[in-house]
Amino acid sequence: MQPRNMSMSGVVDLAAVKAAGEAKAKAEQARAEAARQGGPAAVPPSALVIDVDEAGFERDVLQRSAEVPVVLDFWAEWCEPCKQLGPLLERLAVEYNGRFLLAKIDVDANQMLMQQFGIQGIPAVFAVVAGQALPLFQGAVPEAQIRETLDQLIQIGEERFGLTGIAVDAGAEGGPERAERPVGPYDALLEAAMSALDAGDLAGAVQAYKNVLADDPAHPEAKLGLAQAELLARVQDLDPAAVRKAAADAPADVTAQIAAADLDLVGGHVSDAFGRLVETVRRTAGEDRDAARLRLLELFEVIGADDPRVTAARQALARVLF
16 A cells, blocks of 8 residues: 555646655644644544535545545445445444544546546545545455555554544534434343353354344444454364464464464453464465454454554554555
8 A cells, every 4th residue: 555646637736745755744734733723623523524526625635634544435326335335434434533534525426536536436445645645445345354454544644644633522513323323122132142141152142243233233332242252152162272282383374373363362362362363464375364364353353443452453464464
């Protein structure tokens, strides 16, 4: 994922943004000016998702990209995959709490922007970081892959351009309806999951959490519970001594390393579990690498995105992948 200078001749003037160093300086100047004025004001969650057109592109995307990475979602009303990807990106924008801004661009109404970005098909997702463009992905890709891409984007913004995001006031009025959980029998379902866990019925607990997520895919308690229940189910019948011996005897055996990482996490050795899988990703390729990477992302869900050990492991993963 390498930044490149944007050339938007006929739409916006980017002559002043020629290199990463200059872009970083502009970002630093913008933050310094905001600090002199008393610091940037916190925005409500609803302000993390905006609609952008050609006329407002320079103001809403280029200028804002000096303070926060801006993710561009090129979509259209007739595009069925867009209807799957769009709500997911909107939910993640709120969940990431100001670490990126989501700008939605209707290609039917903004043909020139579509042409300037070289869009061949939609949905297509780009980012602008300190005035520089990054192609991210095209199509409705899995949530785990999107999260990984966003984490890498945020890391680039922080390390190369010093972007730290924007402050969000979660209690401000005008929060987006999309962030609200739909009404449903969650208390009963979550209680059923806990009862199943207490009874040792891991399969029942997994199904109960899945029932919640089928109605509300973003439900935080259900997501965490499902990740934990699935982890317990995986290690339930393992022989810890045999698993650890297999992992020690065969460092290149991805299946053995994944099983050992599960046991590490259950045993409370979180950093060991993450480090084992990051190292496995580093020395493997193809399907083996994907298996280790995806298990690592699953273990992140068990611990929670706000845990500093998860943040450190995500950064380590990005370094070995790129």
